[in-house]
Amino acid sequence: MLSRVAPWLASRSKDETGPDGVAVRVLGAADTPALRALAMEDPVANVFILSHLDSSGSAAPTSGGASVFGVFDGGALVGACWAGANLVPVQLDPELTSLVAAAAHRAGRRYASIFGPAEPVLALHSHLERLGHLAHEVRAEQPLLAISGQPAVQADPRLGFGDIKDFDSILPACAAMFEEEVGYSPFLGSEDFYSRRVAGLIRQGHSLVHIDTGGTVMFKAELGAVTEQVTQVQGVWMNPAFRGRGLSAGYMAAVVVLAQQFAPVTSLYVNEYNTRARATYERVGFKRLGTFATVLY
Known part of the structure; x- marks a missing residue:
């Protein structure tokens, strides 16, 4: 009582x-x-x-x-x-x-x-x-996943921390991920706020990206929240031109390795219906801890 x-x-x-x-x-x-x-x-x-x-x-x-x-x-x-x-x-x-x-x-x-x-x-x-x-959309079941220790697959060594000199390449990739995820552009209303958010993540060392020699972002993710105990991965995105080649698991393993420079536990949450991503996370070694939900307005 x-x-x-x-x-x-x-x-x-x-x-x-x-x-x-x-x-x-x-x-x-x-x-x-x-x-x-x-x-x-x-x-x-x-x-x-x-x-x-x-x-x-x-x-x-x-x-x-x-x-x-x-x-x-x-x-x-x-x-x-x-x-x-x-x-x-x-x-x-x-x-x-x-x-x-x-x-x-x-x-x-x-x-x-x-x-x-x-x-x-x-x-x-x-x-x-x-x-x-x-609400615009209710995502009522989003498995909360986490991993500690080494990933179960080999990390792709090409993934590294973003550099502010590559901002002009990273920002469009981040915007593409956002639009895929929520259905509208993050630049609606004001481009400045989202741009500053992306730049801030890069400067903090919380942007993880692989940019090929031609300047194309192949894969990117961010550490949206970081403590001494846990990081939370957000914004996972594979360039559509490189999807279906079996690259995601290696990149996600690299995300874990890089995130563990900040904290021993790496977490994320994923839409329940995204079976391909969930299979990749399971292959890397993520385990389900609970269930999140997101309501979009």
């Missing part, structure tokens, strides 16, 4: 406090240790927020307006949700998602997606849908 506790904020609304006194508020710097401890209950599933804490050092709202909603019960942080361009639940019980959804809705932001462990993601989506946030 969730305890009945005193209100957290004098300015709370009915939507912010549940019938058992469970309350939601925006986290501040003083909440950083509690948020980190909560996320460390599952460092693979929560690598996104842990990576943010590593880079920013704080649970407080960012200069760009992103914040973290914390769910409290009896003084204890029992769940959280990143709220920036996307919503990302952190150890959030699905039964508590109505309070978070109400807070996210009142924040007045437009969210590009919700992603993370399937149960809280789908529960958040259900509540937000009732509040008028209609």
Whole structure:
């Protein structure tokens, strides 16, 4: 049973406090240790927020307006949700998602997606849908995979870290991957934001790419989130001209080898229906740990 506790904020609304006194508020710097401890209950599933804490050092709202909603019960942080361009639940019980959804809705932001462990993601989506946030697509089952130790196949030595001098080759490949994955161009609205994101990943050493002697990107991936324990691979893309040649497993093995320079565990999540990619990951040695979901708006 969730305890009945005193209100957290004098300015709370009915939507912010549940019938058992469970309350939601925006986290501040003083909440950083509690948020980190909560996320460390599952460092693979929560690598996104842990990576943010590593880079920013704080649970407080960012200069760009992103914040973290914390769910409290009896003084204890029992769940959280990143709220920036996307919503990302952190150890959030699905039964508590109505309070978070109400807070996210009142924040007045437009969210590009919700992603993370399937149960809280789908529960958040259900509540937000009732509040008028209609999804473009719901990907309800995305196996969460991870590998530690050496990959089961030989790594392709041609894959390396991206160099900013190759930005003009890498950016179109990243945009092509994005459009294949979500169905529209990442440059809609503003090319600058996505370009800066790609350039930032290259400068951080989180861009992995093979560019042939003619300047063509054959394969690329990014480490979208990095901590000392876990990396999360995103943006895996094989140039269509080179698909069907059996190259993917070697490239993914190389991704693992390079990612292990940052952390011992390499993770990713993949659409359940992408049987070809899932077979490649299994061949490399990835094992399923759980299920993610993504809701696209």
